[in-house]
Amino acid sequence: MPNSKMLSPMIDKLSLWGKLTDEEKAAIIELPHVSRTLAMGDFIVREDESPTHCGVVLSGYAIRHKIAGNGGRQIFSLHMKGDVADLHNAVLRRADHNVQTITTARVAFIPRAAIREISARYPNVREAMWYDTLVDGSIFREWTLNVGRRDARVRTAHLLCEFGIRLSVAGLGSKTEFELPMTQEQLGDALALTPVHVNRMLMGLASEGLIQRHVREIHILDYPRLARVGDFDTRYLHLDGAGIGDGGG
Amino acid sequence: MPNSKMLSPMIDKLSLWGKLTDEEKAAIIELPHVSRTLAMGDFIVREDESPTHCGVVLSGYAIRHKIAGNGGRQIFSLHMKGDVADLHNAVLRRADHNVQTITTARVAFIPRAAIREISARYPNVREAMWYDTLVDGSIFREWTLNVGRRDARVRTAHLLCEFGIRLSVAGLGSKTEFELPMTQEQLGDALALTPVHVNRMLMGLASEGLIQRHVREIHILDYPRLARVGDFDTRYLHLDGAGIGDGGG
DNA sequence: CGACGATTTGAAATCAGTCAAGAGCAGTGG
DNA sequence: CCACTGCTCTTGACTGATTTCAAATCGTCG
Numbered sequence: 001m002p003n004s005k006m007l008s009p010m011i012d013k014l015s016l017w018g019k020l021t022d023e024e025k026a027a028i029i030e031l032p033h034v035s036r037t038l039a040m041g042d043f044i045v046r047e048d049e050s051p052t053h054c055g056v057v058l059s060g061y062a063i064r065h066k067i068a069g070n071g072g073r074q075i076f077s078l079h080m081k082g083d084v085a086d087l088h089n090a091v092l093r094r095a096d097h098n099v100q101t102i103t104t105a106r107v108a109f110i111p112r113a114a115i116r117e118i119s120a121r122y123p124n125v126r127e128a129m130w131y132d133t134l135v136d137g138s139i140f141r142e143w144t145l146n147v148g149r150r151d152a153r154v155r156t157a158h159l160l161c162e163f164g165i166r167l168s169v170a171g172l173g174s175k176t177e178f179e180l181p182m183t184q185e186q187l188g189d190a191l192a193l194t195p196v197h198v199n200r201m202l203m204g205l206a207s208e209g210l211i212q213r214h215v216r217e218i219h220i221l222d223y224p225r226l227a228r229v230g231d232f233d234t235r236y237l238h239l240d241g242a243g244i245g246d247g248g249g
Numbered sequence: 250m251p252n253s254k255m256l257s258p259m260i261d262k263l264s265l266w267g268k269l270t271d272e273e274k275a276a277i278i279e280l281p282h283v284s285r286t287l288a289m290g291d292f293i294v295r296e297d298e299s300p301t302h303c304g305v306v307l308s309g310y311a312i313r314h315k316i317a318g319n320g321g322r323q324i325f326s327l328h329m330k331g332d333v334a335d336l337h338n339a340v341l342r343r344a345d346h347n348v349q350t351i352t353t354a355r356v357a358f359i360p361r362a363a364i365r366e367i368s369a370r371y372p373n374v375r376e377a378m379w380y381d382t383l384v385d386g387s388i389f390r391e392w393t394l395n396v397g398r399r400d401a402r403v404r405t406a407h408l409l410c411e412f413g414i415r416l417s418v419a420g421l422g423s424k425t426e427f428e429l430p431m432t433q434e435q436l437g438d439a440l441a442l443t444p445v446h447v448n449r450m451l452m453g454l455a456s457e458g459l460i461q462r463h464v465r466e467i468h469i470l471d472y473p474r475l476a477r478v479g480d481f482d483t484r485y486l487h488l489d490g491a492g493i494g495d496g497g498g
Numbered sequence: 499c500g501a502c503g504a505t506t507t508g509a510a511a512t513c514a515g516t517c518a519a520g521a522g523c524a525g526t527g528g
Numbered sequence: 529c530c531a532c533t534g535c536t537c538t539t540g541a542c543t544g545a546t547t548t549c550a551a552a553t554c555g556t557c558g
Contacts, residue, residue: 048484066390069480072398076390088383091376096387096485123369127340130379134337137386138345141315141325144393148441149321152546183504192397194547199506215505215555231318235297236345401514432536443515448538464523464537 006035006108010056013082016169016239017131024122031118035108044085044099044107051089053109057081060105061181065189066097074147075190076140078163078181080170087133090115102186135238142236147192150231155191156201157230160211164220165234176220205229255284255357259305262331265418265488266380273371280367284357293334293348293356300338302358306330309354310430314438315346323396324439325389327412327430329419336382339364351435384487391485396441399480404440405450406479409460413469414483425469454478 011025020028035058038044044055044062055062062085065075076097079085086099090112101107119126142162146155163180167173180187184202185195193201205211210226212219220226227233260274269277284307287293293304293311304311311334314324325346328334335348339361350356368375391411395404412429416422429436433451434444442450454460459475461468469475476482483489 064390066394068394068398070399070403074394074397076393088386091379092383092387092487094484094487094489096487097390120372126375130340130382133379133382133386134341137337137382137389138341140386140389140393141313141346144325144389144396145315145317145323147393148323148396149317150319154319184506185504195505196507196548197546199504200546203506235343238341238343238345240343433538434536444537445516445539446514448536449514452538 005029006058007031007033007056009058009082010084010108013084013170014125014128014132017128017135018124020124020128024125027118027122028125031110032114033108033110035106038101038105038107040101040103040105042101042105044101045089045095047095047098049095050093051086051095051112053111054087054090054115055085055099056108056110057083057085058106058108060101060103060107062099062101062105062107063182063186063190064097064099073189074192075186076143077136078166078190080167080172080181082170084129084132087115087129087136090119102182131238138236138238143190152191152193152197152201153204154229154231155193156187156198157205157210157226158232159187159191159230160205160218160220161223161227161230161232162237163218164223165237165239169239176223178218180216180218254278255307256280256282256305258307258331259333259357262333262419263374263377263381266377266384267373269373269377273374276367276371276374280359281363282357282359284355287350287354287356289350289352289354291350291354293350294338294344296344296347298344299342300335300344300361302360303336303339303364304334304348305357305359306332306334307355307357309350309352309356311348311350311354311356312431312435312439313346313348322438323441324435325392326385327415327439329416329421329430331419333378333381336364336378336385339368351431380487387485387487392439401440401442401446401450402453403478403480404442405436405447406454406459406475407481408436408440408479409454409467409469410472410476410479410481411486412467413472414486414488418488425472427467429465429467 007029011028014020045051047066057079059081062079063075064077065073067073089095119129146158150158164175164178167178168175173179184198188195188198191198202213206213209221210229212221256278260277263269294300296315306328308330311328312324313326314322316322338344368378395407399407413424413427416427417424422428433447437444437447440447451462455462458470459478461470
């Protein structure tokens with residue numbers, strides 16, 4: 001199983017952060033793993049579990065989230081093809097939040113120990129994984145800023161802009177046309193809004209001529225203007241050019 | 250300068266995540282650095298800069314934050330004695346948010362390259378730093394949950410509970426008695442509330458007999474009850490026992 | 499066609515924000 | 529020693545964005 005190219009989406013993702021050599025890529029491909037097809041709503045990791053494996057999303061979508069005592073759910077991130085949705089679990093011993101599919105999804109499970117070994121053996125791979133974790137953190141922070149300090153309309157526009165970029169980088173759509181991977185209820189839990197209000201904001205953006213929608217299909221009619229409305233700037237995604245392997249001056 | 254024990258608070262912090270050998274501790278102590286006393290409000294790193302050093306807080310307090318286009322500020326974290334406030338800048342090349350003191354503070358600046366070298370040379374130190382980054386991430390997520398899905402009273406109580414624990418772990422107070430390190434305006438920017446509303450919540454918690462206040466001095470009268478009110482559970486702080494160095498089964 | 503989940507719409511309720519003003523406290527300089 | 533300045537905290541009255549509750553419509557799939 002490890003000899004198929006199953007894990008190549010993970011290589012594509014990590015390669016965003018710096019060039020990997022053929023040897024390093026081969027080492028990733030050969031990581032021991034089992035891949036399984038999960039149904040919509042299956043958990044990759046549940047809060048409080050002590051996971052033995054890390055899950056790489058090969059197709060479909062997964063979210064990270066946590067439930068407050070009042071029953072409210074906050075979604076922290078959306079993961080798509082190539083993302084190691086719970087790399088942190090290679091190090092932390094107890095999961096502090098849930099990772100759950102929101103569509104049918106193909107997920108490869110890699111043993112914690114294998115992640116640690118490859119990171120010990122290949123400094124460049126380690127650095128790419130470290131970088132990846134930190135970019136995730138940057139996206140988390142932007143979501144927090146979104147939830148904490150932007151109003152509902154801006155928040156919604158911001159998320160659409162982010163999805164456009166990230167889905168196109170992952171090869172799942174274009175910046176201006178993509179299928180929304182979440183229901184409006186899930187969008188609400190990501191934006192900390194009620195689904196009702198998410199709907200009103202989407203309707204509003206459409207009636208302003210910023211987007212067009214057909215079911216979940218989103219067409220951003222004027223990306224620069226939506227980005228301005230959404231207070232969106234790509235820098236927090238850290239997509240600009242080489243990251244790792246530059247000697248770290 | 251590196252030969253003084255200036256950086257020992259950093260050792261204390263990293264040691265929370267697993268046992269370090271004497272050699273590893275010595276390597277940390279000997280990290281090249283310059284320490285400076287910063288005035289309240291000085292920036293350790295500013296968004297968009299390409300930092301050459303990472304800042305370790307030796308005394309005083311620093312926050313990480315970002316400003317939205319509408320002028321709103323979201324504070325993501327509070328850093329205190331021993332924290333490497335911007336470890337991420339050892340890897341990322343462009344700062345995606347600000348790190349700023351909120352009191353007079355003594356800060357040691359360690360070159361990026363030195364952080365990378367020690368992490369390459371000492372797997373245990375690397376793992377402690379990785380762990381530290383991930384615990385930071387866990388705290389971020391809890392703050393996001395707080396801001397997104399808890400109401401103002403619960404949110405405020407939650408933050409007080411967290412401060413009690415973290416300040417006592419850092420040796421800066423006890424779990425139930427400590428000096429609040431932030432103004433109510435700053436608390437507002439951490440909780441995504443207006444300062445006025447923070448004030449009302451604090452007054453409310455005091456009038457309920459949950460806390461007592463004299464100026465910034467907080468006395469939590471009934472910690473378990475405040476924790477219940479604040480939907481607070483320490484698990485996200487990952488303080489329970491050994492983390493790293495357990496072989497990673 | 500029928501059923502179920504997702505989306506849309508409307509009206510009323512509410513939590514938190516806004517605006518404004520006063521009180522407390524620390525530091526500065528006359 | 530006191531007046532002045534500036535910042536933080538406190539309080540009240542009013543406003544408004546978002547939630548809540550409820551019901552209708554849409555879309556997909558068996």
